Amino acid sequence: MKTIVDGLFRQNPVFKLALGLVPAVAVTTTAYNGLVLGVTTTIVLVIAVAVSAMLAERVPQTARPAINLAVLALLTMCAYQALLRLDPQVVANLGIFLPLIVVNGIALQTLDKKVELRQAVTDAFGSGLGFAAALVVVGIIRELLAFGTIFGATVVESRLPIFALAATVPGGMVILGLLLALYNAVTGQGGELSE
Amino acid sequence: MNNGLDMLGMGLLTQNLVLLQGLGMYALTRHTKTVDGAAKAGGAMLGAMATGGLAAWLLGTLAIPESLVFLTYLAAACLSAFFWQRLLGMPSSLSGGLLDSALVGLLLLLAREQVTGFAAVAYAVSAGLGYWLALIIVASLRQRLELAPIPKAFRGVPLILITAGLLGMALLGFRL
Numbered sequence: 001m002k003t004i005v006d007g008l009f010r011q012n013p014v015f016k017l018a019l020g021l022v023p024a025v026a027v028t029t030t031a032y033n034g035l036v037l038g039v040t041t042t043i044v045l046v047i048a049v050a051v052s053a054m055l056a057e058r059v060p061q062t063a064r065p066a067i068n069l070a071v072l073a074l075l076t077m078c079a080y081q082a083l084l085r086l087d088p089q090v091v092a093n094l095g096i097f098l099p100l101i102v103v104n105g106i107a108l109q110t111l112d113k114k115v116e117l118r119q120a121v122t123d124a125f126g127s128g129l130g131f132a133a134a135l136v137v138v139g140i141i142r143e144l145l146a147f148g149t150i151f152g153a154t155v156v157e158s159r160l161p162i163f164a165l166a167a168t169v170p171g172g173m174v175i176l177g178l179l180l181a182l183y184n185a186v187t188g189q190g191g192e193l194s195e
Numbered sequence: 196m197n198n199g200l201d202m203l204g205m206g207l208l209t210q211n212l213v214l215l216q217g218l219g220m221y222a223l224t225r226h227t228k229t230v231d232g233a234a235k236a237g238g239a240m241l242g243a244m245a246t247g248g249l250a251a252w253l254l255g256t257l258a259i260p261e262s263l264v265f266l267t268y269l270a271a272a273c274l275s276a277f278f279w280q281r282l283l284g285m286p287s288s289l290s291g292g293l294l295d296s297a298l299v300g301l302l303l304l305l306a307r308e309q310v311t312g313f314a315a316v317a318y319a320v321s322a323g324l325g326y327w328l329a330l331i332i333v334a335s336l337r338q339r340l341e342l343a344p345i346p347k348a349f350r351g352v353p354l355i356l357i358t359a360g361l362l363g364m365a366l367l368g369f370r371l
Contacts (some may be wrong), residue, residue, distance in 0.1 A: 018224050018352040022296045025356075026217035065289045073269055080265070096303040099265050103299050105221050108290035169217040170363025177349075177356030184348035 007126025014134035014176075015183040019105035024138055025172035027097045031151050034139030036090050037097065038132025040083065042125065044075045045107050049124040053117040068111040069102070076102045106131055138176055142166045145175070199317055206321025209370050212297050213329035214363035219297030222326075223333060223359060224352050233334035237327030239279055243293045244326070246275040247302050248319025255311030268302040297326055333359055 013019045023041075028034040051071050052064075059067050080098055084091050091098060101107065106127050115123070140150050146167035148156035156162065165171035183189075212218045219240070226236035250271035259267050276294035277287065285292060301322050305315050336358050345354060 019221075021220035021224065021352075021356075022217055022300075025220065065287060069273065069289060069294075073266060077265060096300055096307060099269075099303060100296050100300055102269060103294060103296050105290065105295075108294075112288050112290050165364060165367075168363075168367065169215055170360045170367060172217065173356045173360030173363060177353040177360060180356065181346075181348045181353040184353065185346075 003122045004126040004129060007123070007128075007130040008133055009130070010187070011126075012130040012134055012183075013106045013127050014131060014138075015180055016187075016189070017106075018180075019109060020131050020134075021105075021176070022100065023097050023104070024135060025169055025176055027094050028135050028139040028142055028172060029146065029167045030093075030143045030149075031136055031139035033090065033093055034135030035132065036083070036087070037094055037101075038128075038135040040079050040098070041101050041104060041107070042128025042132055044072070044079050044101055045104075045110065045124045045128045046121055048072045048075050048107065049110055049120045050117060052111050053115070053120040056114060065112075072102050072107055072111065138172070138179065141175055141179070142172060146171075202314070202317050203321045203324070204369075206318060206323070206325040207328060208325070208366055210322075211325040211329055211363070211366055212301060212322050213326055214359055214366055216300070218300040219295060219326055219329075221291075221295050222297070222330060224355055225291070227330055227334040227337055227355065230331060230334045230338060233330040234327070237323075237330040239283055239285075239293055240295075240297060241320070241323035241327050242282075243275045243279045243298050244301055244319045244323035245316065246278060247272055247298055248305070248316040250275060251302055251305045251310070251315040251319065252312060254306075255309075255315060264306050265303070268306045269299060272299045272302050329359070329362075332362060 007013070010016065014021065014024050020041075023037050027037055048068070048071050052068050055067060055071075056064070076099055079101070080091070083098065110120070110124050110127060113120070113123075144150055144155060145163040146161050148154060148158055148161060163171065166175060206212075210216065213220075213223055222236050222240065227233045251268070254267055254271060273294060276292060276298055279285075280287060280292050301319060305318065310318055333355060337355065340354065349357075
């Protein structure tokens, strides 16, 4: 339980570890996009980590990166096809960023670690939830600023958007940068990342 | 995409992978501490993208079923990334290497827009140059800001994102 709570806030992959920033700036123009991508990534990540941990003993160390990537790619493809049947519009909105789950920094770093099955799945679930929560938060703010709505419901009645650039990638970068600074100020963290 | 100059303009300015499409954030936040480091990371990615463009040229000549397009282009990205990682003596781990969202994203864009033939290579090289340029500019700005009195909460990733965001907004002007 502690790992899951850590993943949501103290060790949030987006806000604390600066992982998964590509979807956070590119697809969170609406909260719904963020929610769908976050939940899909969490499901793919948990299953991939479970399969990888189960195969770890049977696969030689040198072949592990290739096997992990193949598992991730197959699961991403399955998730893509499932979403295409459930909601084709959101698949169109997410564009190339849905298949890019396969190179999500959170997934690649989690799969590079060698831990036992239960721990790996708990860590992945916590990271995935934290990632989804971060995407939804960024999505809510960007959607409100760009369109005056939250999850499609009108909140601000205005003919002109509050900050139209929030719907663009550069606007997303600035908003995410400000959110990260706020997170750092609240948690007393901040500073340079190691390479 | 009409001619080479158009493509160069798209890769560098109007469709810059990092600043306008949000790809390659991992490298932007990790490899821009020094201009030298950024130049090396950007150069390696430029090579991988050029090789990826060649692979896209070859794949464009094959009749690949739609359901397998993603896997074949991903495989091409993997081969390009690991070829350059081995050539440059980089570790073969998945994270932190050349197999990142910029390379895979570029190949997926080429597949989606059905860019084939020499145009695929030309677009990949111009996108690589745009990636390299973005890393170098952000690294130079970071070095200039090193001695500036910036609040601790903004140091590191927040400042990089805000800097890149403002640069991207400036580039949006070229789209008009």
